[in-house]
Amino acid sequence: QVQVVQSGAEVREPGASVKVSCKASGYTFSRYDFSCVRQAPGQGLEWVGWISTSDGKTNYAQKLKGRVTMTTDTSTSTTYMELRSLRSDDTAVYYCVRGGGSTYNGLDVWGQGTTVTVSS
Amino acid sequence: QSVLTQPPSVSGAPGQRVTISCTGSSSNIGAGFNVHWYQQLPGTAPKLLIYGSNNRPSGVPDRFSGSKSGTSASLAITGLQAEDEADYYCQSYDSSLSAVVFGGGTKLTVL
Numbered sequence: 122q123v124q125v126v127q128s129g130a131e132v133r134e135p136g137a138s139v140k141v142s143c144k145a146s147g148y149t150f151s152r153y154d155f156s157c158v159r160q161a162p163g164q165g166l167e168w169v170g171w172i173s174t175s176d177g178k179t180n181y182a183q184k185l186k187g188r189v190t191m192t193t194d195t196s197t198s199t200t201y202m203e204l205r206s207l208r209s210d211d212t213a214v215y216y217c218v219r220g221g222g223s224t225y226n227g228l229d230v231w232g233q234g235t236t237v238t239v240s241s
Numbered sequence: 242q243s244v245l246t247q248p249p250s251v252s253g254a255p256g257q258r259v260t261i262s263c264t265g266s267s268s269n270i271g272a273g274f275n276v277h278w279y280q281q282l283p284g285t286a287p288k289l290l291i292y293g294s295n296n297r298p299s300g301v302p303d304r305f306s307g308s309k310s311g312t313s314a315s316l317a318i319t320g321l322q323a324e325d326e327a328d329y330y331c332q333s334y335d336s337s338l339s340a341v342v343f344g345g346g347t348k349l350t351v352l
Contacts, residue, residue: 158287165330167343168340168342180340216286216287221341222341223275224275227275227279227289227293227332228277229289231286231288233286
């Protein structure tokens with residue numbers, strides 16, 4: 122079946138970096154963009170960025186530009202999201218999601234989420 | 242402050258009909274970009290509920306429907322059930338921001 126499986130929970134100190142992996146299966150990986158959406162504790166959904174799996178082009182939320190990088194490895198159908206210079210307000214559940222941009226189909230397949238905790 | 246505005250909460254009794262509004266602007270919903278809706282049950286990842294403003298993915302009951310007009314969109318739920326109690330989010334694309342945008346979310350309580 123179509124699914125996205127994410128890497129496990131991470132704990133980092135302020136100023137460090139974290140890299141979340143998202144492995145897709147059950148469909149042709151390069152046919153769909155991939156997005157990252159985060160949710161801080163008790164808060165709503167916030168878009169982080171998206172990547173085209175066919176050509177690697179990216180688009181990031183303005184507030185995170187310069188600190189976030191998304192990459193893909195088509196040989197393993199895996200997308201990565203790296204966030205650098207972590208701050209306490211980066212503490213959130215990070216979701217990898219199939220889809221991106223103004224796609225007609227929406228964000229249709231969600232990973233289980235990766236909890237990233239930033240604390241000293 | 243979210244780009245798309247939703248009411249923080251709505252409620253209804255079992256069997257009733259409720260609607261959740263999502264108000265945007267001329268750079269997102271009003272520009273013709275698709276509106277999508279997500280349901281997030283407590284402690285779980287969001288799930289796509291409505292895509293392309295008024296289409297249901299396979300497996301979503303027809304009690305859920307979406308509509309769009311001008312700079313706003315709505316999600317309607319008929320025959321309310323206890324298991325519908327969840328947070329609901331609308332989402333679109335904003336051309337001024339070149340960004341995917343979400344509403345702030347609406348908590349549905351089934352009385």
